[in-house]
Amino acid sequence: MFSPNLHHDTGDAMTDDFSTEQKIKQAAQRVFLKKGYAATRTRDIAEEAGFNPALLNYYFRSKEKLFEIVMLENMQMFVAGVVGILTDDATTLRQKLHILVSHYIDMLQANPDLPAFMIGEIRDNPDGLMEKIGFSKLPPDASILMQWRTLAGENGTFKPTHIMMNLIAMVVFPFATAPLIRSRTAMDRTAFSALMEERKELIPMWIEQMILAGATTNPKS
Amino acid sequence: MFSPNLHHDTGDAMTDDFSTEQKIKQAAQRVFLKKGYAATRTRDIAEEAGFNPALLNYYFRSKEKLFEIVMLENMQMFVAGVVGILTDDATTLRQKLHILVSHYIDMLQANPDLPAFMIGEIRDNPDGLMEKIGFSKLPPDASILMQWRTLAGENGTFKPTHIMMNLIAMVVFPFATAPLIRSRTAMDRTAFSALMEERKELIPMWIEQMILAGATTNPKS
DNA sequence: GTCTATAACCTGATAGAC
DNA sequence: GTCTATCAGGTTATAGAC
Numbered sequence: 001m002f003s004p005n006l007h008h009d010t011g012d013a014m015t016d017d018f019s020t021e022q023k024i025k026q027a028a029q030r031v032f033l034k035k036g037y038a039a040t041r042t043r044d045i046a047e048e049a050g051f052n053p054a055l056l057n058y059y060f061r062s063k064e065k066l067f068e069i070v071m072l073e074n075m076q077m078f079v080a081g082v083v084g085i086l087t088d089d090a091t092t093l094r095q096k097l098h099i100l101v102s103h104y105i106d107m108l109q110a111n112p113d114l115p116a117f118m119i120g121e122i123r124d125n126p127d128g129l130m131e132k133i134g135f136s137k138l139p140p141d142a143s144i145l146m147q148w149r150t151l152a153g154e155n156g157t158f159k160p161t162h163i164m165m166n167l168i169a170m171v172v173f174p175f176a177t178a179p180l181i182r183s184r185t186a187m188d189r190t191a192f193s194a195l196m197e198e199r200k201e202l203i204p205m206w207i208e209q210m211i212l213a214g215a216t217t218n219p220k221s
Numbered sequence: 222m223f224s225p226n227l228h229h230d231t232g233d234a235m236t237d238d239f240s241t242e243q244k245i246k247q248a249a250q251r252v253f254l255k256k257g258y259a260a261t262r263t264r265d266i267a268e269e270a271g272f273n274p275a276l277l278n279y280y281f282r283s284k285e286k287l288f289e290i291v292m293l294e295n296m297q298m299f300v301a302g303v304v305g306i307l308t309d310d311a312t313t314l315r316q317k318l319h320i321l322v323s324h325y326i327d328m329l330q331a332n333p334d335l336p337a338f339m340i341g342e343i344r345d346n347p348d349g350l351m352e353k354i355g356f357s358k359l360p361p362d363a364s365i366l367m368q369w370r371t372l373a374g375e376n377g378t379f380k381p382t383h384i385m386m387n388l389i390a391m392v393v394f395p396f397a398t399a400p401l402i403r404s405r406t407a408m409d410r411t412a413f414s415a416l417m418e419e420r421k422e423l424i425p426m427w428i429e430q431m432i433l434a435g436a437t438t439n440p441k442s
Numbered sequence: 443g444t445c446t447a448t449a450a451c452c453t454g455a456t457a458g459a460c
Numbered sequence: 461g462t463c464t465a466t467c468a469g470g471t472t473a474t475a476g477a478c
Contacts, residue, residue: 020443038260039345042472052445057473116344122401123337124260161406161416162423169394174386176397180343185382195382202383209430241461263454273463278455449474460463 021059023049028056029070033113036120037067071121074114077107086144093147097204101171105196108175115176148211156214163210170203242280244270249277250291254334257341258288292342295335298328307365314368318425322392326417329396336397372432379435384428391424 027049031040042063046053060066085091085099108114138145148160174181174196182192248270252261263284267274281287306312306321329335359366369381395402395417403413 035345036257036259036341038257041470053472054446054474055444058443061473063472113344116340119337119397120257120341120344122398123334123341124256159416161402162420165395165402166391166427168398169390170387173390173394173397176340176394177343177389181386195380198379199383202379205434206387206427206431209434210427213426213430262452274454275456275464276462279461282455284454443478445476445478447475447477450472452469452471454467454469456467457465458463459465460461 020051020055024051024056024059025066025070027051028066029074032067032070033074033111033117036117037124074117077111077114078118083138086138087142089143091143093144093151094204094208096144096147097167097207098200101167101203102200104171105200108172109193109196112175112178115172119176151208152211152215156211163207163214166210167203167207170199170206174199241272241276245272245277245280246287246291248272249287250295253288253291254295254332254338257338258345295332295338298332298335299339304359307359308363310364312364314365314372315425315429317365317368318388318428319421322388322424323421325392326421329393330414330417333396333399336393340397369432372429373436377432377435384431384435387431388424388428391420391427395420 024045028045031044031048035044040063042056043053045066046056056063056066060069081103082100085096085103088096091099152160174192178192181187182189187195245266249266252266252269256265261284263277264274266287267277277284277287281290302324303321306317306324309317312320373381395413399413402408403410408416
C-alpha cells in the first residue's frame with residue numbers, strides 16, 4: 001500500500017543520496033521538522049532544496065505523501081536501536097540506563113526539532129501513523145524487565161510506567177521547550193548543549209534512585 | 222496597542238459570559254488548543270460555536286487577533302498563581318513542592334491539550350508572545366530559593382536548572398504525549414487521570430531526593 | 443527530468459441585505 | 461447583531477513545452 005518511491009526505479013542498485021529525490025526528501029525533513037505539516041508550504045520545501053516546486057509532485061505526488069514518508073523516518077529514529085539496548089543480556093541495568101540516555105541525548109542534539117514535531121503529530125494524528133511505527137513491545141522476559149524486578153522487588157510500590165515516563169520526560173522535554181528555556185535562563189545554544197551533556201550522567205542516577213524509592217522495602221515500614 | 226474587546230463596549234458593567242463574543246472566544250480556545258494555529262480554519266471555530274463565520278471577523282477583526290487573545294489567556298493559565306506559591310514564607314520547601322505539583326496537575330487535568338499547544342507555539346513563535354506573558358523572574362531572596370540553598374548547601378554539585386527542568390518535565394510531559402502513552406499502555410482516559418493523581422504524591426518525593434543527591438555533602442565523600 | 447504557466451481549490455475577510 | 465454571497469489572495473497540483 002505504501003511505497004517510498006512512487007516513480008519508476010532508477011535501475012541502479014544502490015540508492016543515490018545525492019539524487020534529486022533524496023535532496024527533496026532531506027529538504028522536506030528539515031522544513032516539516034521546523035514548522036510542522038500545516039504551517040509548511042510546498043514552496044518552502046522547494047526553496048529550501050533549491051528546486052522547482054513542480055518536482056515535489058513529480059516525485060512524491062502530493063505534499064501529504066511526502067509528509068508520510070518523512071514522518072515515518074522521523075518516528076523510526078525515535079525507536080531505532082532501543083529494543084536492542086533494552087534486551088541485551090550482557091549489560092547491567094545501570095549500564096542500560098546510561099547507554100539509553102546517552103543514545104537519546106546524542107540523537108536529539110543532532111535533531112533538536114524532533115520532540116516538538118513528534119508532539120505536534122501525536123496531537124494532530126492520534127491514531128494515524130502511530131501504529132505504522134515499529135514500536136514493538138518488549139517480550140516479558142526482556143533483560144531490562146528482569147533486572148528491574150530484581151532491583152525493585154516483585155511488588156514495587158508504584159508502577160514502572162511512572163519511571164518510564166520520567167526517563168523519557170527528563171531526556172526529551174528540555175528539547176521540546178528549548179527556545180523557552182534558553183530565553184528564560186539566558187543560555188545560548190552551546191550552553192544548552194552542555195547542559196544536556198551533563199544530563200547524560202545525572203538522569204541515570206536519578207532514575208536509579210527512583211526505582212529504589214519504589215522498591216518493596218518501603219522506607220516507612 | 223492590544224485590546225481584548227475590539228468593538229464598542231456593551232454599556233453593561235459586567236462581562237456577560239454567554240454573550241456571542243464570549244462563546245466565540247471559548248470555541249476558539251477549544252479548537253486552537255486541539256489543532257494549533259496553522260491547522261485551525263476560522264470555519265472550524267464558527268462550526269464549533271454554532272455561529273456564522275462572519276461573526277468572527279465582526280468581533281475580532283482577524284483570525285490572528287483572536288488567536289493572540291486566546292493564546293495570552295492560555296499562557297497566563299500556565300503561570301497564574303505560581304509566583305505566589307514560590308514566595309510564600311509560611312510554607313516549607315516540601316509543602317511548596319506539593320502545592321505546586323498539585324496545582325499544575327489539577328490545571329492540566331482540566332486542560333489536557335495545553336502542553337502540546339504551548340510546545341507548538343514555542344516552536345512556531347520563539348520570541349513572539351513569550352515576553353508578553355507575566356513570567357516575572359523570582360527575586361533572589363524568594364522563599365523557595367532560600368529554602369533550596371539550605372537543603373542543597375551553598376555549593377550543590379549541579380544546577381537548580383536541572384531540577385526545575387525535571388519538575389516541569391515530569392508534570393507536563395505526560396500530558397503532551399498522552400495519546401501515545403495511552404495507546405502504548407492500553408490505558409483509557411480514566412486510568413490516565415488516576416496515574417496523574419498518583420504523581421501528585423510521587424513527584425515531590427522524587428524532586429526532594431534529587432535535591433539531596435546534588436547537595437554539598439556528596440554520597441561518595 | 444526539469445521548467446513555465448495555469449488550473450483548481452481553499453481560506454480569510456468583507457459588503458450589504460435583513 | 462447576524463446572515464448570505466462573494467471577493468481577493470494564496471496554495472497545491474497538473475499540463476505541456478523543453
